[in-house]
Amino acid sequence: xxxxxxxxxxxxxxxxxxxxxxxxxxxxxxxxxxxxxxxxxxxxxxxxxxxxxxxxxxxxxxxxxxxxxxxxxxxxxxxxxxxxxxxxxxxxxxxxxxxxxxxxxxxxxxxxxxxxxxxxxxxxxxxxxxxxxxxxxxxxxxxxxxxxxxxxxxxxxxxxxxxxxxxxx
Numbered sequence: 001x002x003x004x005x006x007x008x009x010x011x012x013x014x015x016x017x018x019x020x021x022x023x024x025x026x027x028x029x030x031x032x033x034x035x036x037x038x039x040x041x042x043x044x045x046x047x048x049x050x051x052x053x054x055x056x057x058x059x060x061x062x063x064x065x066x067x068x069x070x071x072x073x074x075x076x077x078x079x080x081x082x083x084x085x086x087x088x089x090x091x092x093x094x095x096x097x098x099x100x101x102x103x104x105x106x107x108x109x110x111x112x113x114x115x116x117x118x119x120x121x122x123x124x125x126x127x128x129x130x131x132x133x134x135x136x137x138x139x140x141x142x143x144x145x146x147x148x149x150x151x152x153x154x155x156x157x158x159x160x161x162x163x164x165x166x167x168x169x
Contacts, residue, residue, distance in 0.1 A: 005117045008076040009124070011035055011043065012115050016078065016126075016138065023135035030113050032079040034063060036072040039168070044070055048079070059153045064160035071164050075118040075157055082109040083125055113138060119161050121154070 012035065019030050032048040044066065050058045067075065082103035086093050095101025103109045112125040127139040 005074070005120050005122055007041075008035060008037060008074055008117050009115070011045075012076050012078055013141070015045070016113060020135070020138060025135060026131055026133065028135055029080055030078065033077070034066075035076045035078075036066060036070050037074040038071050039073050042070070044072075048077075055152070060156050063153075064156050067157065067160035068164060071168065072161060073164065073168075075161065076115060077118075077153060077157070078113060078115050080128070081112060081114045082106070083112045083114075083127075084109040115141070116154070118154075118157050121158075 015033065016030060034046045034048055036044045046066065048058065084103040084106050092101055111128045111130070113128060115124045116122070123144045124141050125144060126141045129137045129139065
């Protein structure tokens with residue numbers, strides 16, 4: 001873990017804890033967010049709000065613009081998602097390739113908060129436990145081995161951070 005990763009992880013943990021302490025209802029959730037840090041240790045936190053139509057523009061245009069504007073050297077994303085472990089021989093893997101697999105609809109998936117740190121790519125998750133009579137609770141954060149090094153969010157963030165690094169030399 002890099003020093004930037006440790007600082008960003010600490011910020012994310014503080015933010016998610018703060019959000020959880022303010023929750024009062026069972027259906028509340030953690031907002032998706034982006035945290036950026038520049039070499040001067042200035043930070044920018046942005047709530048990410050998107051839908052299917054705006055997701056591509058957010059990840060390929062707006063976030064890279066912010067990274068360049070702030071001259072960010074590190075970033076972290078946090079979002080609620082569903083975690084699903086699949087073995088190599090699991091027939092559902094085909095659904096990953098064609099986009100038909102919906103982890104949230106799988107009985108063995110787990111709702112969690114996912115944090116990804118850049119530029120290392122470190123991925124961490126905390127399971128979410130939902131209750132009928134009180135706010136949701138986060139479990140302990142655990143690191144996941146990074147197996148995917150590209151994607152709709154990952155690739156543009158990494159590219160923008162690399163560009164900033166090149167221009168700063």
